[in-house]
Amino acid sequence: MNVAEIRGLCKEYPSFRLSDVSFDLATGRIAGFIGRNGAGKTTTIKSMLGLVRPTSGSVSYFGMPFAGNENAVKPRIGYSTGAVNYYPKKRIRDIVAVTRTFYPSWDEAAYDEMLELFRLDEEKRPCELSDGMKVKLNLLLALSHRAELLILDEPTSGLDPFSREELIDVFKKLRDRGTAILFSTHIISDVEKCADDVAYIRQGRLAAALPKEEFTARFGIEGETLEETVVRLERSEADA
Amino acid sequence: MRKMLKKEMTLSASFLSYLFIAFALLAFCPGYPILLSAFFVCLGLFQSFQYAREANDIVYSSLLPVPKADVVRGKYAFCVLIELCAFILSAIVTLLRMTALSEAAAYRANALMNANPAFLGFMMLIFGLFNAIFVRGFFRTGYYFAKPFVAFIIVSFVVVLIAEALHHVPGLEAVNAFGFEHAGLQAAILAAGAVVFVLLTLVSEKSAIRLFEKVDL
Known part of the structure; x- marks a missing residue:
């Protein structure tokens, strides 16, 4: 079952154009949204979220x-843009205390579990956290209200390899519970490890949105990793 | 809306917004243009906008499960709350000056505006102008606020000048009368100020919502 349907998304800026982006996100699947810096991943995600x-x-x-349905839709979505970059001088406890009041489905047990998993101290302020810990704080907020769909912009950027592995394990657990996840990244190996589907964007156009196996079969060469395939596609585009 | 207001008060507000409510006590000062107290209260509110911008408050708020319009309504609700707190404090000071302190020599020798209902009416006008010029102007971009604040400074100082000059115009001395003399005229100015405040706030809030819907964050 589809939880999100994106159809013909276009956004024009003076120096950049996002053209006709269409894809679906399905329950219990992880979609990796890949593309080089400036390809249009963040513009797509921001357009998806209004x-x-x-x-x-x-x-x-x-x-x-x-x-027109923001009130009904937003509580069912979790969103994170990499590191938390708001209220740097407020205690995490205070930010969470306000945030939880907006979500009727806030799951205190899930919150405590993530807090422990990410080793976050509620008494700290975002300005006292490393970039990696800020990402974890953002994820903590996104994951604590039982979102049916998680939209994560560069969630693994800035994380050490151990934390990335932990995060990927969290993604897999959430997928098994039926949560749909879309995460953008330029770390293709993360997509290779956990994604079921791949959406590949190049210069503002969606080059492909396919199940990972199909993507590999269509664009890959035998023995190539997904990262090698994407790098080769980018190079061929640059050479063309 | 209560949740948005609580968010504004706990996460987005600068402490100075609360502290600057105390500028309403300037109405006790004789020989001082007491209408400037309204400007200082607005300056305190400006500090909250500045703090909120540094804290990426608008992006955080826009991601909450509320319509984008509620982000605007939350800011307006916070501004109105602070303005009404300052108004109530000013009204208490005004009442004291009109009753217990009405015969105080320092106030009797006052060449500038007296604390009376007309002063409170002009105060409401300045608060309304802050909401219409500054707050609405901020939501044109959700980020830049220098131009709207400069515009508000100019307009509010013109209002202060006019209000201070008004009672020197022959025939309008009653605007600055002591105690409860000419209370009817002064109450009418207060009522007019309140009506203008409500109108400016409501109309500019609607306009700010329309502007903010078009903003790319």
Whole structure:
């Protein structure tokens, strides 16, 4: 079952154009959203969440258009943009105390579990955390309200390899519980480890949105890793 | 909306917004243009916008499970709350000056505006202008606020100048009368100030919501 349907998403900036991006996200699947820096991953995600107004196109979640149904849709979505970069001088405890009031489905047990897993101290302030710990704090907030869909922009960037492995394990557990996950990254090996689907964006255009095996079969050469395939595709584009 | 207001008060607000409510006590000062107290209260609110911008408050708020319009409504609710707190404090000071302190020599010799209902009406006008010029102007981008604040400074100082000059105009001395003399005229100015405050706030809030819907964060 699809939890999100993105159709013909376009966004025009003076120096960049996101063109006709369409893909679906399904329950209990992890989609890796890959592309080089500046390819349009963040613009797509921001357009999906209403942070950026698309020039055209539509976004639906759980069978409802996002526009006009924000109240019904947003509590069912968890979103994280890499590191927490808001309220740097407030204690984590205070940020969480306010955030939880907005989510009727806030799961205190899940919150405590993540807090322990990520080894976060509620008495600290975001400005006292390393970049990696800030990412974990953002994920903690996104994961604590039983979101049915997680949209994560560069969640593994800035994390050490051990934390990335832990995070990927968390993704897999959530997938097994039926949560759909879309995460953008330029660390292709993370996608290789856990993604079921791959959405590949190049210069503002979606080059492919396929199950990972199909993506590898269509674009890969035998013996190549996903990362090698994507790097080769990028190079061929640059040479063309 | 209660949740958004609580978020504004606990996460987005600068301590100075609360502290600057105390500037309402300037209404006790004789020989001082007491209407500036309203400007200082707005300066305190400006500090919250500055703090919130540094803390990426708008992005955080926009990601909460509320419509984008509620981000605007939350900011307006916070501003109105602070403004009403300052107004109530000013009203208490005004009442004291009109009753227990009405015969105090320092106030009787006051060449500037007296604390009376007309002063409170002008105060409401300045608060309304802050909401209409600064807060609405901020939501044009959700980020830049220098131009709207400069515009508010200019307009509010013009209002202070006019309000201070008004009672020197022959025939309008009653605007600055002591105690409860000419209370009717002064109450009418207070009522007009309150109506203008409500209108400016409501209309500019609607406009700010429309502007903010178009902003790319």
